[in-house]
Amino acid sequence: MRFNEKELVLLSRQPSERAAELGMRGPKKGDVVKKRLVKLVVNFLFYFRTDEEEPIGALLLEQCRVEREDSQTFSIAFLDEAERKYVFECDTEEQCAEWIDSIIKASYEFMRKNLIYYRTEIHRLTGKVRPLAAARRCAKCHTDGASNQQRSYRGMVTVRFGVHIIITINSRQTGRLMKGDGFGFARQC
Amino acid sequence: MKLNERSVAHYATCDSPPDKTGFLFKKGERNTAYHRRWFVLKGNMLFYFEERDSREPIGVIVLEGCTVELCESTEEFAFAIKFDCVKARVYKMAAENQAAMESWVKALSRASFDYMRLVVKELERQLEEIQEANPQDELQLISGPSKENGVAWSKPPAALANARAPPVPPRRKGASLESPVCPGTGCFSKLHDWYGREVEELRVQWLQTFAPFGDATFQSCLD
Numbered sequence: 001m002r003f004n005e006k007e008l009v010l011l012s013r014q015p016s017e018r019a020a021e022l023g024m025r026g027p028k029k030g031d032v033v034k035k036r037l038v039k040l041v042v043n044f045l046f047y048f049r050t051d052e053e054e055p056i057g058a059l060l061l062e063q064c065r066v067e068r069e070d071s072q073t074f075s076i077a078f079l080d081e082a083e084r085k086y087v088f089e090c091d092t093e094e095q096c097a098e099w100i101d102s103i104i105k106a107s108y109e110f111m112r113k114n115l116i117y118y119r120t121e122i123h124r125l126t127g128k129v130r131p132l133a134a135a136r137r138c139a140k141c142h143t144d145g146a147s148n149q150q151r152s153y154r155g156m157v158t159v160r161f162g163v164h165i166i167i168t169i170n171s172r173q174t175g176r177l178m179k180g181d182g183f184g185f186a187r188q189c
Numbered sequence: 190m191k192l193n194e195r196s197v198a199h200y201a202t203c204d205s206p207p208d209k210t211g212f213l214f215k216k217g218e219r220n221t222a223y224h225r226r227w228f229v230l231k232g233n234m235l236f237y238f239e240e241r242d243s244r245e246p247i248g249v250i251v252l253e254g255c256t257v258e259l260c261e262s263t264e265e266f267a268f269a270i271k272f273d274c275v276k277a278r279v280y281k282m283a284a285e286n287q288a289a290m291e292s293w294v295k296a297l298s299r300a301s302f303d304y305m306r307l308v309v310k311e312l313e314r315q316l317e318e319i320q321e322a323n324p325q326d327e328l329q330l331i332s333g334p335s336k337e338n339g340v341a342w343s344k345p346p347a348a349l350a351n352a353r354a355p356p357v358p359p360r361r362k363g364a365s366l367e368s369p370v371c372p373g374t375g376c377f378s379k380l381h382d383w384y385g386r387e388v389e390e391l392r393v394q395w396l397q398t399f400a401p402f403g404d405a406t407f408q409s410c411l412d
Contacts, residue, residue: 002248
């Protein structure tokens with residue numbers, strides 16, 4: 001199966017949720033524990049040989065089960081091959097617990113459940129169906145970006161949330177998109 | 190670089206609901222003709238299959254750190270997925286009509302994990318603000334991890350751990366007039382049936398809260 005490897009390698013260099021040197025053992029019989037730099041970025045777990053720039057590999061953390069194996073060890077298994085476990089050895093019990101927690105929360109599906117929960121709660125408490133329409137503040141520094149709206153022709157609205165994010169939203173007031181109009185979500189810093 | 194490809198391919202075809210599916214034309218890398226492929230968007234992964242009923246995807250595009258733009262092309266309704274790295278590939282695509290193009294561009298530009306995370310944080314912040322303004326009754330924590338097929342699957346969302354769980358049913362004091370079963374009963378199956386009825390009623394109520402959203406698909410939650 002083809003995948004955009006170059007872009008995935010680039011992703012492995014982005015700021016991570018969690019990174020540490022752990023002992024890692026592959027799922028095949030006969031695989032031994034090796035010291036690896038393990039890095040959690042979005043819903044991928046990258047693993048590197050220490051001091052190497054390019055990761056040896058990546059694990060997509062969807063449809064997987066994370067289990068505690070013993071006080072300092074956890075494993076990741078994928079639903080389609082539940083017997084094959086990737087095993088990770090931590091230095092302390094606390095580190096192990098933190099990794100398990102982070103990996104469980106790293107899946108897109110987990111975030112989706114959160115999103116639905118928050119949205120229904122907001123609706124239940126306020127009757128608002130589209131709470132995001134009101135979000136004009138920078139999600140990072142909470143400055144009010146409403147004053148930074150720029151309305152281009154044909155109804156494209158670019159809202160700068162503080163200095164941190166640019167979200168381009170089509171206001172769809174005047175109809176057709178034109179060539180050159182873009183939808184993008186890009187971090188500015 | 191290695192990837193857990195078998196499991197990734199399984200994710201593409203497993204029964205978790207996709208965010209969007211449809212036919213698109215994709216420009217080949219070496220063979221620069223546009224090929225019609227069946228696309229499945231799940232989370233931040235855009236899978237493409239040779240045919241709609243193919244069992245395995247030909248490939249996947251990981252949608253992190255990319256932008257989606259309309260573009261100049263010999264094809265009508267064309268758009269491109271662009272990445273911000275040196276010598277990055279540009280994935281040129283074309284839809285079958287204007288509506289499909291706009292719908293795909295919208296879906297793809299919101300597909301990244303990063304974007305989702307920000308949206309969730311924003312909603313979490315909004316909910317906290319609302320809750321601070323309207324203090325609720327004491328809510329009980331849902332105890333224990335949720336189970337799936339007898340296996341501890343995942344913990345409840347982070348919000349639940351902050352004692353803001355959905356309200357549990359009111360506690361019963363002694364035997365209720367509506368039921369012959371007292372909660373003190375030791376017979377599990379009777380207890381199970383009794384609470385099961387209430388759970389079913391609550392579930393119906395809860396599902397009805399989705400009614401204003403029309404189809405409760407994920408994409409509609411992002412609006």
